[in-house]
Amino acid sequence: METRSRGLAVAGAGVIIAAMIAGMVWGLAAPLPDVPMAAAPLLPPGPDHWLGTNQLGQDNLLRALAATPGTLALGLAASVIALVLSTVYGVLSVTAPPVLGRVMMRAIDVLLALPSLLVAMLVASYVRPGPGVLVLLLAGLGWPPDVRVVAALARREVARDSTRFARVFGGGPVYLMVHHVVPRMVPVLIALAVQGTRQTIIHASALAFVGLTDPSFPTWGGMLAEALPRLHEPTAIWQVAAPALALCGTILALGLAGTRLESWAHRSLGGSDDRG
């Protein structure tokens, strides 16, 4: 029973990872061309343009949709990288000698104390990241929170009898990690990845709103920033509606998926974690 559900988990993880990679490559490496600027500027919604047009005569709905693959790819990429970092760090801190492990966790506490969005703004204001650097920046700031969860889980897995037996029979730390500890954590890792994506998308759109990202890379936050100075006009609501709906919808969807995945992860690990 356990083997089958674990097999399913790994297969599911594989599918998701494949989808992520495909999305990342497509979204970041082959950006869609700019939406055609053929219509009259600042039109209200009509049969041709369901959410109206912006100042350049571009369809608002198309623009919001065009930002989707890039945004999703960015979120996925950043959260996956962050997850890899936090997994490695968390497992290492558990398998390392106790003193070193405690120091490592303390270091995480120090990093957690820093307000991540502010630091992101600080760094972004000087680097003005394009999509690639933005992924690295958000990953670099998003990995400390996950470490705690990963470390707690890893501790549990390492204490398991099967792992202990493997160690007794000569398994080295890397072997243990790869074959015993990490595979069992996969459901939780997937849930964390999805939640991480949601968080990253929120941060990325916040940075884009403030104007700290490269505006040639279409983002919903950037579209909202464009609409802000023109809010006094009657057509402004349509410029705001498209990116706002897209952004909130995505965050909502990811949130719901994340919650579902979390319960599934807890179930597959055997029981609830209420007595944490």
Next chain:
Amino acid sequence: MSTVSWEQKRNRKKLSILFFFTAVLFLVSVASVLTRPAALAQDGARVVIADGRGNWGPPSPYLHDRRGPGYVLMTFVFDTLVWKDETGTLIPALARSWRADETGITFWLDPDAIWHDGEPVTADDVVFTFDYVRQHPYQAVDLSAVETVRAVNPTEVRVAFARPFAPFMANVAGTLPILPAHIFGGIENPVRFADRLAMTGSGPYRLKAYDPVQGGYLFEANADYYRGRPTAPEIAFVKMGTAAALAGLTSGTVDLMTKVPATERADLRAAGLTVLSHQMNHPVRLQFNHRHPVLADVRVRQAMAHLVDRPRLIETVYLGEADLWDPTGLAPLDATAPDPYAHDPAKAERLLHAAGWRRDDAGRWRTADGDPASLTLVAVRNFDLVSRMVAAHLDAAGIGVSVTLFDRGGFDAALARETFDLAIVSFSALGDPDVFRLGVLEGRPDSDRYTANTELTRLLTAQASEMDATTRADMLARAGDLYAADLPSFSMLSARRTVAASDRVRPFFTPGGVGAGIPSTLNKQMFLP
């Protein structure tokens, strides 16, 4: 049972600690806001000017924001030697009269001029200002042509030139604010001198209050002003959002709005307000990196100019509030004359073919070397919309363009690195036409640095020293024609600005710009009798 209530007690303690903590925070914040410095009395006779930004730096020469409005507000407090009136003619300010001869200019100062602290304005102050500005460069003023400045007597100053410099009267005498020697003397770092004293000028208004936080200035009239008491006893220049300012105009609480959206013009006129629309003279240019082989051929540059649909740009990005600019660089396009670079894809096609470019099977252009035509365009963030549309136009014709946006500092660095192919640049073309030379040769980070045409270079360098107005105008016209033919950068269009005012103020657009060439309707003359 007792354990439970003990836990409850502990939790209640936590609860009370939390509430105490947050209540303290709340009270501290409320108290700190309430103990802000006293607000000022509101006056029925106060003139209220609504601005979108509000804060343009303290109105002192070394402290104000580098951009136009910062300078203009400073001139309310500080006077120059001469100033421009409604017709753009130079009229006396601190200098009551002046006379130019072969070696220099003599200024006779107005003996009634005094500083805001009561001290008289003397020739020593003028001499001090010139020396000080030479040591501590002031952004808008070029003193390289001045050799010596000497006080002949307390009301007479003699300026001697090292070489003839045509723009002197407008760009120096009419721009340089005179500093009080008894205050600025001994100030090593004027940029850090932010004391109240730094705002001591000789102008028609004193700074009564300055709110950098919310963006606002309160000026009070200088009753002892040497050219007569200003008409408005108080001027409040405040930051207001567009919606709030429009409402204020119609209700009478706002007297002047510095930037009105064009769509509101009709409504405001109907409400009985004065609506002024003027050209900003800030042409947006598509600069070609002529040092790159792909753009070295003038036909390629001209072809790209023909590919840009400028009327469409005006219709969308500027919503109609812009004028086509003459490619010769200094003036709007004459409506009656034909546009030498009209949107003409067919002509562009012929030019590119002549330059050796060929279309490939997919319809995309390939350069004379056979590479696919793929260019990079750099611009400042403000020009996001313009650059995207220009890129779209070129792309539609088959030339790939990728846009990278920067903000100021990064943009200048990108220009200096010269790795770009196209750039969107813009600076003021108002004021003395010497700005043309700076734009083409060098002197600005966004200069074309185009020296390939020796005749053009010669004309531009010579006109700055040409004192005869007609000859100078002729040289500039010829330079303009050469420039439009060679097209190191293509002057596309320039925005218009709409200003609205109640009947309590009478704003006007200063021909030639305020000071050195700032397209503003806030000329202090409108408040003088």
Next chain:
Amino acid sequence: MSMPVASALTRRTIVRCIETLLALFVLIGLNFVAVRALPGDPLGVLFADATLAAPTGEARDQLRQMYGLDGGLMDQFVRYLGHLAEGDLGVSAVHGLPVLDLILPVAPWTLLLVGTATVLSVLLGTAGGIEVGLRHGRRGNATLLAVLTVADSIPPFVKAIVLLFVFALGLNLLPASGAMTQFSEARGLARLGDIALHAVLPLSALVLHETTKIAYLTRASTITVLSRPFMTMARAKGVSPLRLRSAYVAPSTLATVVARTAALFSGLVSGVLFVEIVFAYPGLGMLVAEGITSRDYAVVQGVLLILGVTILTVNLIADLVILRLAARG
């Protein structure tokens, strides 16, 4: 018996203080290094918009020295640390004023928003979360939960924009920008009213954001508390609804809320930046935003440093208080 406890408490206190100091050091270092590792020249920003010639050559060097932008990286850092020790955060290259002089008049507005938002979101979030939690399993609960979930998915700046659009611009009920009417005469109550009026919308945007988070947490802990014996007994005793909530449920949920205070404050400080930008509220957020666009090194450094230090301090105090209570309790 109390000695080992006291020494354990002291040890934990010291450890927390050291952690905070380390975090502070990382913040300062990051602050400084990130700033200097830029492409572009601040001098270029300052003079790019000049209507006439931008300074070149000698003039540039003079100006650079005037603005304190000269010298190698190490020199600048040492000077920076020295200035920090004196409380000098440098001089804004754009405004010409010391950064501290720019921050001090502006900080109270941000403090007003954040302080009031903290109180309100804790109160409303706890109360709301308890209500939703108590209704667990009943009708209407699903809708409430759905509303909470949707509200939580809307980023703070989107909430701010929607509020601005609907209440300020659409219905014209509240002012669209600023903290109070400028240069106005109002004193005392009238002035307080003016300030309050301008603060309503930004506050709402902030409060809405954190309230949903706290509501979620409170709801979750309310649900776990529901099945505990003392709750069943209280209900059996017929305790009044208000007393039930305040004396029985709330204290149990406060543990979660207190634990979240650090994140709450951090979230509010980050959120207030965006809210200030949308509402043009003249606080630290606007200052930072302007500093970012004009590449005013000193201002951005100064503000983010102050904000970071405030967050660290608040968290430290909260943690120490909790430690103290835990040790005593």
